[in-house]
Structures are given as C-alpha cells and as structure tokens.
Amino acid sequence: MTIETLKDRIAKAEAKIEKKQGTIARYQKTIANKKAKIAKTTDKYEIEWLEYDIENAQEGISNAEKEIEETTEKLNEYKEALKEEEEKANSRNIQVIIDFLNNWKENVKNFYIASVDRWVETLEDYYKADKEFCNWFNSHWKERNDKELMKKMEKPSKEAKAIHSQYNYLDRYMEWKGGKYVLNMELLQKDLDVEADRKYDFIIERTNKIVGRITDAGNLRVGEKGDLNGFIIGTRGKAKVQTIDAGGWNIQCYHFRTLINEVR
Numbered sequence: 001m002t003i004e005t006l007k008d009r010i011a012k013a014e015a016k017i018e019k020k021q022g023t024i025a026r027y028q029k030t031i032a033n034k035k036a037k038i039a040k041t042t043d044k045y046e047i048e049w050l051e052y053d054i055e056n057a058q059e060g061i062s063n064a065e066k067e068i069e070e071t072t073e074k075l076n077e078y079k080e081a082l083k084e085e086e087e088k089a090n091s092r093n094i095q096v097i098i099d100f101l102n103n104w105k106e107n108v109k110n111f112y113i114a115s116v117d118r119w120v121e122t123l124e125d126y127y128k129a130d131k132e133f134c135n136w137f138n139s140h141w142k143e144r145n146d147k148e149l150m151k152k153m154e155k156p157s158k159e160a161k162a163i164h165s166q167y168n169y170l171d172r173y174m175e176w177k178g179g180k181y182v183l184n185m186e187l188l189q190k191d192l193d194v195e196a197d198r199k200y201d202f203i204i205e206r207t208n209k210i211v212g213r214i215t216d217a218g219n220l221r222v223g224e225k226g227d228l229n230g231f232i233i234g235t236r237g238k239a240k241v242q243t244i245d246a247g248g249w250n251i252q253c254y255h256f257r258t259l260i261n262e263v264r
Contacts, residue, residue, distance in 0.1 A: 006082040013075040027057040053248045096220040100228040101196040122164035129160040212236035238263040
C-alpha cells in the first residue's frame with residue numbers, strides 16, 4: 001500500500017475507534033439512567049423492561065469494545081506498515097537509480113500516449129464489426145442454426161476484438177471525456193510512481209541481501225537505452241548490476257529485469 005493509502009486507513013480507523021468510544025459512553029449513560037429509574041420504582045413490569053434495556057446496552061458495549069479491539073489491531077498494523085513505507089521512501093536517495101526509473105516511467109508514458117490513436121481505431125473497428133454481426137443475427141432467424149455460417153458471419157467481429165485486445169494495457173487509463181476517448185494521465189502517472197517505488201525497493205532489498213548495507217553506488221550508470229549497469233559496494237562486498245530486456249507475447253513496451261550478482 002502507498003503512504004497516502006495507509007494514512008487514509010489510519011485516519012478512518014482512528015475515527016471509527018473514536019465513534020465506538022462515543023457509543024460506549026452513550027450506552028453507559030443509558031445504563032446509569034435505567035438503574036436510577038429502577039431505584040425509584042416498585043413496579044415489577046417496569047423494572048423488567050428497564051433491566052431488559054440495561055442488558056441491551058451492556059451487549060452494545062461488549063460489541064463496541066470488540067470492534068475497538070479489532071480496529072486497534074488493524075490500526076497498529078497500518079501504523080507499522082506506514083513506518084516501514086516512510087523508511088523506504090526516505091532511503092530512496094541513490095540518484096542514479098532514481099534517474100534510471102524516471103527514464104523508465106517516461107518511456108512507458110510516451111509509449112502509452114503513442115498507442116492511444118490505435119486503441120481508439122481498433123475499438124471502433126470492433127464495434128462496427130460486432131454491430132454488423134448483431135444486425136445479421138437479428139434478421140436471419142433460420143440461419144442461426146447453421147453453425148458454419150454463424151462462424152463465418154461472426155469471424156470479422158472476433159478478429160477485430162482480438163486485434164483490439166493487443167492494446168488492452170490501455171483499458172485502465174482510457175476515459176470518455178469531451179465527446180472522445182482520452183488518456184487519464186493522472187492515473188497513469190500515479191501507477192507508474194507506485195511501480196517505480198516498488199522497483200527501487202526491489203533493487204535495494206536484493207542488493208542488501210547480497211552485499212549488506214550499500215556504502216557506494218558511484219559506479220552505477222544509466223546507459224543509452226535507459227538501462228542500469230555497473231557495480232554497487234556494500235558492507236559485505238561488491239555486486240554487479242545488469243539490466244536486461246524482458247520480453248514475451250504480452251509485453252507491450254520496454255520492460256526490464258535487474259540482475260544483481262555478487263562479485264567474488
């Protein structure tokens with residue numbers, strides 16, 4: 001979770017605890033009032049109703065206390081996680097790694113921007129092909145039983161959908177605004193920032209396991225392709241850092257793997 005998310009959850013948990021504490025105080029006041037009325041009456045039935053009200057209030061207190069206990073446990077977990085995330089954020093100070101990840105974010109952002117027109121085009125192609133198939137389907141009742149003909153008529157729609165699916169990495173960030181589809185840059189930037197922090201922490205944590213606390217990252221360099229390479233020196237030795245391209249059928253833009261190996 002991000003620092004902002006954790007702070008929000010902490011605030012909500014604290015507000016819930018405060019609310020439940022207020023609930024307990026109201027129940028306690030109710031119990032005191034009911035007991036005072038019991039002390040002043042000799043009516044058997046009235047006493048029974050008052051005692052019933054007291055039991056309900058006591059049960060309410062018990063439930064509220066249980067919720068406070070559970071929420072306090074979560075609150076402590078959130079605070080511990082926030083402390084850890086803030087420590088990580090404060091330790092993200094190796095400029096060459098920051099530059100490397102900033103370059104990666106810019107490349108991804110530019111790639112997404114360049115893909116918008118194609119995303120829109122393929123979506124329109126799919127809508128058109130699907131509409132044509134639906135029109136045929138609704139007007140040719142008898143032909144529906146002809147499986148081969150059905151496949152033939154549906155084929156353009158399926159092909160158009162398959163082509164559009166190649167750009168589905170954009171789906172999360174496309175929104176209808178001002179009569180057209182546009183890229184939600186704010187959401188994209190937020191996701192990239194979160195992912196960059198995750199990648200930074202991975203590089204540091206992986207390096208720490210191999211060479212201990214980092215004492216010198218001066219030999220790291222960002223190459224012409226935006227890759228990170230070089231050596232990191234730590235309290236327990238030296239590690240080689242190497243960036244390699246990561247590919248695959250569903251990899252749409254530049255992805256990388258950071259290899260960190262001990263130098264013996």
